[in-house]
Amino acid sequence: MQAALTPSPDAVPPVETSTEEVGAPQVIEAPALSDVTDAPSPVDNGMDGYLRLQRRMLLSTVCVTALAVPLTALWFDRSAALSLLVGALAGLLYLRLLSRSVSRFGVATKSMGKVQLLVPVVLVLAAARLPALEILPALVGFLLYKPALIAQAVLDT
Numbered sequence: 001m002q003a004a005l006t007p008s009p010d011a012v013p014p015v016e017t018s019t020e021e022v023g024a025p026q027v028i029e030a031p032a033l034s035d036v037t038d039a040p041s042p043v044d045n046g047m048d049g050y051l052r053l054q055r056r057m058l059l060s061t062v063c064v065t066a067l068a069v070p071l072t073a074l075w076f077d078r079s080a081a082l083s084l085l086v087g088a089l090a091g092l093l094y095l096r097l098l099s100r101s102v103s104r105f106g107v108a109t110k111s112m113g114k115v116q117l118l119v120p121v122v123l124v125l126a127a128a129r130l131p132a133l134e135i136l137p138a139l140v141g142f143l144l145y146k147p148a149l150i151a152q153a154v155l156d157t
Contacts, residue, residue, distance in 0.1 A: 047103070051153070054099045060148035061092055068144060073135065083134040087123060087141025092121040095145045 065088040073081035097116035123142055127133040 014099035050103065053121075053156075054103075057099075057145075057148060057152055058092065058095065060151055061088075061095060061145045064144050064148050064151075065089075065092070065141070068141070076137075079132060080134055080137040082132065083127065083137035084144075086126075086133060087138035088144045090119050090123040090139075091142040091145040094142070 012080065065085070069081050069085050069088070072084045093117050101116060120139075120142060123138055124135065127135040127138040
């Protein structure tokens with residue numbers, strides 16, 4: 001008596017092979033698709049997750065900026081909104097330089113880059129020198145990346 005093998009409903013269609021014994025075909029089940037897709041890729045070293053997190057942080061910072069600048073223009077004057085926008089753009093540049101420095105940390109260099117530290121210094125100097133910019137809204141705009149980071153930390157938990 002030969003027992004018939006039935007595949008599970010989520011399995012890949014069975015593959016028939018012949019054996020050298022009596023010539024009767026054997027049914028071999030392929031692994032379920034869920035078993036194959038859950039396995040980590042041998043090439044994945046964690047950088048894909050980091051790049052996704054980096055994009056989410058930059059996008060959430062842009063969203064916070066897009067919300068804060070019009071609200072500042074409504075509650076305060078255009079000069080404050082412009083200063084906030086310039087500060088937020090400097091914050092985005094700072095966050096981008098920082099994330100690029102972190103991604104190269106273990107590969108090419110043994111220390112963190114210091115170029116990103118020039119961004120707030122240049123922002124304060126520009127706000128002090130240019131009459132169209134105000135220092136306090138520019139610094140608040142620069143720090144707009146912080147709520148985005150906090151939101152990402154809360155959403156990831």
